[in-house]
Amino acid sequence: MVQAALRSGAAHRRCVFEVFARRLPEGRRYGVVAGTGRVLEGLEKFRFGDAELGFLSDRGVLDEQTLDYLADYRFSGTVHGYAEGEVYLPHSPILRVEASFAQACVLETFVLSVLNHDSAIASAASRMVMAADGRPCVEMGSRRTNEGSAVAAARAAAVAGFSATSNLEAGRRFGIPTLGTAAHAFTLLHDSEEEAFAAQVEAFGPGTTLLVDTYDVETAVRSAVKIAGPKLGAVRLDSGDLVEQAHSVRALLDSLGNRETRIIVSSDLDEHAIARLAAAPVDSYGVGTRLVTGSGAPTASMVYKLVERDDDAGNPVAVAKASTGKTSHGGAKQVLRSIDDHGRAEAEVIASVGSPEEVGYMGRALQVPLVIDGVVQPGFTGAEGVQRAQQRHQESVAELPADAHRLSAGEPVIPTVFL
Amino acid sequence: MVQAALRSGAAHRRCVFEVFARRLPEGRRYGVVAGTGRVLEGLEKFRFGDAELGFLSDRGVLDEQTLDYLADYRFSGTVHGYAEGEVYLPHSPILRVEASFAQACVLETFVLSVLNHDSAIASAASRMVMAADGRPCVEMGSRRTNEGSAVAAARAAAVAGFSATSNLEAGRRFGIPTLGTAAHAFTLLHDSEEEAFAAQVEAFGPGTTLLVDTYDVETAVRSAVKIAGPKLGAVRLDSGDLVEQAHSVRALLDSLGNRETRIIVSSDLDEHAIARLAAAPVDSYGVGTRLVTGSGAPTASMVYKLVERDDDAGNPVAVAKASTGKTSHGGAKQVLRSIDDHGRAEAEVIASVGSPEEVGYMGRALQVPLVIDGVVQPGFTGAEGVQRAQQRHQESVAELPADAHRLSAGEPVIPTVFL
Incomplete structure (x- = not known):
């Protein structure tokens, strides 16, 4: 032209x-x-x-x-x-x-x-933030979208009110707060779940977030509390019925004296799934695929x-x-x-x-x-x-x-x- | 980790x-x-x-x-x-x-x-190529996806059998054949559609592809043939009922003696729209949004x-x-x-x-x-x-x-x- x-x-x-x-x-x-x-x-x-x-x-x-x-x-x-x-x-x-x-x-x-x-x-993210009603949303979708889009998606999510991203490059380029948790591979790498948790707590202190659904959730939560103590920062649930699990994990954490330990959920969340979790004892949402693909x-x-x-x-x-x-x-x-x-x-x-x-x-x-x-x-x-x-x-x-x-x-x- | x-x-x-x-x-x-x-x-x-x-x-x-x-x-x-x-x-x-x-x-x-x-x-593109059943498909979706994704999408479409892309950077990096047509803006820029067509033919020769749906399609096709002559390469239709228009434009082109002039259609095509055009006298498909977003x-x-x-x-x-x-x-x-x-x-x-x-x-x-x-x-x-x-x-x-x-x-x- x-x-x-x-x-x-x-x-x-x-x-x-x-x-x-x-x-x-x-x-x-x-x-x-x-x-x-x-x-x-x-x-x-x-x-x-x-x-x-x-x-x-x-x-x-x-x-x-x-x-x-x-x-x-x-x-x-x-x-x-x-x-x-x-x-x-x-x-x-x-x-x-x-x-x-x-x-x-x-x-x-x-x-x-x-x-x-x-x-x-951002249009999808805004609905998720609205559904979360004050609970922090964290962008975790980099792996489900093109590598360049991933950085842009983290930025767009921040514009619409997401609190943080797991994309470090977005943190570097745009000053967005970053955070991450361990994947199941980290647990599987070690000879036992306890060893994996101990390694993570050793490296990052008890305030870290431990992933508790690699094998049996209840066993993992008990191990996590035993290893990290009362100051355990958070546990993450990434599978199964999140509403039911959030309730049972909250009750277990409380019974072990870990009332301050937070619960982070992830696993195919979108604005509708987040809304369904409104009454569950969840502290923050990790959102991936549905965010970076614009939720439809x-x-x-x-x-x-x-x-x-x-x-x-x-x-x-x-x-x-x-x-x-x-x-x-x-x-x-x-x-x-x-x-x-x-x-x-x-x-x-x-x-x-x-x-x-x-x-x-x-x-x-x-x-x-x-x-x-x-x-x-x-x-x-x-x-x-x-x-x-x-x-x-x-x-x-x-x-x-x-x-x-x-x-x-x-x-x-x-x-x-x-x- | x-x-x-x-x-x-x-x-x-x-x-x-x-x-x-x-x-x-x-x-x-x-x-x-x-x-x-x-x-x-x-x-x-x-x-x-x-x-x-x-x-x-x-x-x-x-x-x-x-x-x-x-x-x-x-x-x-x-x-x-x-x-x-x-x-x-x-x-x-x-x-x-x-x-x-x-x-x-x-x-x-x-x-x-x-x-x-x-x-x-590529998975979406493969279905489109299959539906096109031998007619060439051209990737034209860069503007509807992240700027980095656009180059990667053009490449993925080529892997699955698309013939060309409008993304020049994909041509440069991956050797994919490139082509392009004019947008409506090019016609609107000029004082008349005839002036726009004449400018395009002057720059690229009669073998170019003229966009004929900015105002009235029949008028545009007649102008295009008058200006470019019997060697007019192709006309592009980008709106309306493509099946019906392809038939009437084909008949018009033939009646004007332009039997070799091809018809390219675009406008929200996906594999299903391409399949519906199988019996229409269409020579190639320009596919954009639905391709670069994976067709759902x-x-x-x-x-x-x-x-x-x-x-x-x-x-x-x-x-x-x-x-x-x-x-x-x-x-x-x-x-x-x-x-x-x-x-x-x-x-x-x-x-x-x-x-x-x-x-x-x-x-x-x-x-x-x-x-x-x-x-x-x-x-x-x-x-x-x-x-x-x-x-x-x-x-x-x-x-x-x-x-x-x-x-x-x-x-x-x-x-x-x-x-």
């Missing part, structure tokens, strides 16, 4: 692209914007290196003019968007990219890849659409395709989350950029400047970005109507209104 | 870990091993750098002894496994890692991440389990946990795909390594040496690895009973037998 547009001259037309999802995943009440910080980190480094250009040239994919254009590529446009962690609804324009066609066009795949993946994970919705299905571009005279023209079932709304947009007198969100109000602000709705403007003339604005990237996104997410969810807390399938929790 | 095992001395015990899936995704007849080449490429580079070690040290995650161990980490063990592209069934031991506990343990997350992701994509099964749910380890005297001991619903089979295993007199696969036969070969079954041994004493064996990595995997996959699928071709939900196509 860039090559053809460089030839036709249209490559330098000022364009506005918007990122949005036409719908939420089946039955979901709201979505969560995540990945914005990663998009901005990637944008600052977005370059075509010698290896890439050499390949494109050797394979004859692109002509010289286009290769030269890409060799000098530096994004110099402006991006507005939802702050990371914000709740989104169908058609919410969560990102608005203003740049020449060529500059904005080459970003499409990267921008969508990041936002589609990270928002899918592994992509947010966001699209990156041209909504406005200049004509030859430099005047903006709203554009939209007419394809069956995939219509979009032309023109650059602004958004207000309308808030009622009780502080509750009541609608996602979308209007043209530049339309009068007095439209009969009161609320919060959702789009903030993320990049101005190629310069990434401070506060959105790195560990600071993740912390701010966590905060934003908490506030944004707190503002939603009570129906947002329902895990059952339903309609978006507030309507999207086009003015 | 490594730190505690270094303290207890068990870290250096020789261990055997096996990778397998307890079950196929709901209703699937078979799975496809993919990612083996990427595992081997990663294994050769598996190091802990200063940045990683510094983080682990600064955060107090590990002690000095463990940091020193990781700083010197080089895998020196031996790995056998299914050749990439091979079909697998429940409990197929697709990888067997023999090394010290510490060496094998730290590989778990990386190995599973790669195999779980890539095998999930985004992870292969493989696990990495310790099955054997030495005791203090250096004698191998088979080990297995007894956790409810998650039992595994102890001891290192070998596998035979039993083949009947007609050349058809009839069972996945799993036996202990070292058990007599004369077991009453005839067939193919499925495990090949991938790494010997730390040295990656030739032929499995890079572009060569992908090509060989494609070939292996074709042969392996051809050998399956006819039920393998059914897209409806069912049992694994051949049983898994433990001797």
Whole structure:
């Protein structure tokens, strides 16, 4: 597209692209914007290196003019968007990219890849955190998703309120708290479960978490208490009927005097399984597969659409395709989350950029400047970005109507209104 | 685990870990091993750098002894496994890692991440290729999955028989054929559809693929033929009722004399949608979201389990946990795909390594040496690895009973037998 547009001259037309999802995943009440910080980190480094250009040239994919254009590529446009962690609804324009066609066009795949993946994970994670109702959730799914996705998934889960991750690389890159427990292999490696527990306590002290379901749970809990003593930090259950086991292990720990020893459960948890454990004496949840695969919705299905571009005279023209079932709304947009007198969100109000602000709705403007003339604005990237996104997410969810807390399938929790 | 095992001395015990899936995704007849080449490429580079070690040290995650161990980490063990592209069934031991506990343990997350992701994509892709019944399938899903997953997904799709990908990085790294078409934005960028088509034909010649559903399909097809002439390569349909549109567009193209112009369809295709298009005059399929998300099964749910380890005297001991619903089979295993007199696969036969070969079954041994004493064996990595995997996959699928071709939900196509 860039090559053809460089030839036709249209490559330098000022364009506005918007990122949005036409719908939420089946039955979901709201979505969560995540990945914005990663998009901005990637944008600052977005370059075509010698290896890439050499390949494109050797394979004859692109002509010289286009290769030269890409060799000098530096994004110099402006991006507005939802702050990371914000709740989104169908058609919410969560990102608005203003740049020449060529500059904005080459970003499409990267921008969508990041936002589609990270928002899918955060949207699932938010429901799990809600179901956990204050008990900590720990991300433990790295092994069930692509190795790069694993780091991004840990980050997205943190944005949506997960307390920690077992992914150390996510800790290193994004400052997310990390923790881990032993696997069954560690117990099986030793000649007996007692030896394994003793080795772990020797290495990490009694505050460690011992995995107690490799052989017989009751025997393991008794051994764990005998070896680690009253200060045993936690035991982990990873199989079987977790509700029943949590009750019996709690009773056993209490009877042995280990009232402070916590119980961590894992094993194919999702938001529904977590909700079913609400009345069980569980202290925290380790969540893996269902988190990193978006709990049934592994992509947010966001699209990156041209909504406005200049004509030859430099005047903006709203554009939209007419394809069956995939219509979009032309023109650059602004958004207000309308808030009622009780502080509750009541609608996602979308209007043209530049339309009068007095439209009969009161609320919060959702789009903030993320990049101005190629310069990434401070506060959105790195560990600071993740912390701010966590905060934003908490506030944004707190503002939603009570129906947002329902895990059952339903309609978006507030309507999207086009003015 | 490594730190505690270094303290207890068990870290250096020789261990055997096996990778397998307890079950196929709901209703699937078979799975496809993919990612083996990427595992081997990663294994050769598996190091802990200063940045990683510094983080682990600064955060107090590990002690000095463990940091020193990781700083010197080089895998020196031996790995056998299914050749990439091979079909697998429940409990197929697709990888067997023999090394010290510490060496094998730290590989778990990386190995599973790669195999779980890539095998999930290849398993879905294989069904799509089967449904397409000879018509080429093109991978176009990069934007709907994490940016790293996108490259891996393109590779996995190629292993399972996809003809090309729109992901240029996958072309560069793995030698996969690449192709692309224009998006709706390219048409909308120009003052008219004709201008857009003319720009594309000017840049790429008449053999290009023009997207004809931005406004009105019939008008667009007529413009495309007028501008590109009788040598127009293809038109792409990306919305609406594809069966109906393919028929009417084919008739229109033929009536205009463009009998050689091909029709490419995309728009939320999966194996079922492809099967429904079997009787429509379609020449190739562009598959995106449903491919890169595994068509409902985004992870292969493989696990990495310790099955054997030495005791203090250096004698191998088979080990297995007894956790409810998650039992595994102890001891290192070998596998035979039993083949009947007609050349058809009839069972996945799993036996202990070292058990007599004369077991009453005839067939193919499925495990090949991938790494010997730390040295990656030739032929499995890079572009060569992908090509060989494609070939292996074709042969392996051809050998399956006819039920393998059914897209409806069912049992694994051949049983898994433990001797």
